[in-house]
Amino acid sequence: MPRRMILLVDDDVSWSETVAGVLREAGYDVHLAHDGDRAAALLELESPALVILDVHLPRRGGIQLLKNFRQRNRSTPVVMISGDDAAGSQDRALAEGASAFLRKPLALDLLVKAVRKHVEGTAQSGTGNGSGGEACGT
């Protein structure tokens, strides 16, 4: 069975590499983007099984990116992460269709748990991501 792909979007490069290492060890294929524009381009090309998305990103904010993504894809789970604790951005993330929220510094075991829960949920429900290309069930 091919490894499921996760797109991790965060502007903190070293932190992203650390998290990517943990997720790869957990059996996932991880692609990285460090700004909103790059993430948007990757989302056009790839079909991740799950997206981990920072709220605050250079070039295009995480909430805006989520909003654009949800206009053409309602099913791929998106876990939002943020360094601040503003209820406003959490509410906007939920309103725009995020699946879960985690504050930084986040417990990596919880992140892995979130990824497992949402990716396996996607696999069980058999829902595609509607953007063509690789289907998440393959």
Added chain:
Amino acid sequence: MRYVKRPLAIIAGAILLLVVIRIAVAIWATPGGPPGAGLRLAHYLWIETAADIVIWLAAVGAIAWLARRAAEVDSDRRRLEHLAHVALLAGGLAHEVRNHLNALGAYISLLRKSAPSEDGELGQGIEKLEHVSTALDELLTDFLTLTRPVKDQLEQVDLAALAREVIDFLALDLEQSHVEARVEAAPGVPPVAGDRGKLRRVILNLLVNARQAMPQGGTATVRLRSRGSQVQLDVEDTGCGIPPEEQPHVFEAFFSTKDDGIGLGLAVAKRTIEDLGGQISFESRPGRGTTFHIALPTAAEHEATLRRLGRPRAQPPEPAV
């Protein structure tokens, strides 16, 4: 005080006049008539006078209380008119600021295109500008919620399902903070009429506040039950409580005890609930926890109120799923 002084003076004068008349009658009646009749009349008149005084004093108290309430209502009305005026001005100002902010965003995007990388001084400066611009935009969105009138078309909202949706979204974050969250809904709680997005935000705000009040972990419980023509929603935490000196300010806009808080969450929550004809209050015991109480009219009650007011329903209720 002008509401109080005049009725008090009139009533005091009336009592005095009554007492004088009764005493004069008693004195006048005592010398004549059968033996002892005058004295009995005097006794009777004294007792009657005492009873009159008690009744008059009660009337004075009632009038004074009514007069004080009238003065308070008058003061509240003036304060509300002033606040409505300020809100109108502030809302207009916020819209203007947002227009300029949109232009600023466009210029930041142009600048970003000219910056070759994120790492240079220019790139870092642009990134900071982007963060400030986003933060300002979020602040304006919150603020405009306070000044925006309520939607005419409301939808039927199942508060238990909404609370579960919010808890599901926050589940990992709550787990990370060692907070156990649960929904306890009594069977058969009817839907309320509301703006789903705004009500979701109220619940999310209360749960985020609850989690922040429990830095060592604890339990957050959302309880739902029917109470006559209302639905009662309580959000209870086992956290540190709100200090008594801060309690009068909890629902004030821009009041926050958090370093990174703006202080609009509970002000927006109060506005949302009151716009829907509901009430929000709280009780808090420092060291024991806080419970926020929300009461909202059921969707059926909302429809009945609209019918009583002779207003046609804006839209038929959504069919039950």
